[in-house]
Amino acid sequence: SYVLTQPPSVSVAPGQTARISCGGDDIGFKSVHWYQQKPGQAPVLVVYDDRDRPSGIPERFSGSNSANTATLTISGVEAGDEAEYYCQVWDTLSALFVFGPGTKVTVL
Amino acid sequence: QVQLVESGGGWVKPGGSLRLSCAASGFTFSDHYMSWIRQAPGKGLEWLSHIKASDSSIYYADSVKGRFAISRDNAENSVFLQMNSLRVEDTAVYYCARAKLGYDAFDMWGHGTMVTVSS
Numbered sequence: 001s002y003v004l005t006q007p008p009s010v011s012v013a014p015g016q017t018a019r020i021s022c023g024g025d026d027i028g029f030k031s032v033h034w035y036q037q038k039p040g041q042a043p044v045l046v047v048y049d050d051r052d053r054p055s056g057i058p059e060r061f062s063g064s065n066s067a068n069t070a071t072l073t074i075s076g077v078e079a080g081d082e083a084e085y086y087c088q089v090w091d092t093l094s095a096l097f098v099f100g101p102g103t104k105v106t107v108l
Numbered sequence: 109q110v111q112l113v114e115s116g117g118g119w120v121k122p123g124g125s126l127r128l129s130c131a132a133s134g135f136t137f138s139d140h141y142m143s144w145i146r147q148a149p150g151k152g153l154e155w156l157s158h159i160k161a162s163d164s165s166i167y168y169a170d171s172v173k174g175r176f177a178i179s180r181d182n183a184e185n186s187v188f189l190q191m192n193s194l195r196v197e198d199t200a201v202y203y204c205a206r207a208k209l210g211y212d213a214f215d216m217w218g219h220g221t222m223v224t225v226s227s
Contacts, residue, residue, distance in 0.1 A: 031211070031212065031213075033212075033213035033214075042203055042217040042218065042219055042220055043203075044217070045208070045213055045215045048208060048211055048213035048215070049211055054208075054215060086152065086153055088153075088155075088213070088214075089212075095167050096155070096167065096169060097143065097155035097167075097212065098155070099145075099153040099154065099155060100152075101152050102152045102153070
């Protein structure tokens, strides 16, 4: 089955840029979606279809996807961005949804 | 109010059964694919099952295939997860989630319901 990889953690100072990678075989040919989850809360969709933002999500959140890596970029990081972030795809071959293992973003 | 509300969680012994429900409101439920996703304590998200809007196609993760069954009632704006032969490792918060129209992303999630499997 399809496997996604993410770094366990990313640390960033306030105001700086956080980049979270999501690796997968030829992931550039898939649509990648990103979720933010804060402790005790349900996940929230922050980027879908590689780079689109749902309404209400700040422009600071952006995405890209190419070759074997998709990336979620958080510009001008704020303390409130501290959370776990998950990438997700639909694997057509296996007809399964797949989540990455998650990346804990810590704001220093 | 646009929301998903899960219910039916609780404590059950290994080998037991539970039926989770998810009530939708504030949107045209019958237009949307729906999924169940779980999160074990301290762990990541695990997709379990998905049902298309017309109930014509259903998918399961290997970890629950043959034990869990998803269904929906569009007249009642609800989706269900029948869980049989429960194992200790099924202990988790169970979320229902709505697929965004035209995409395979989940744009709305319920608050989750806790299932504890323990003797």
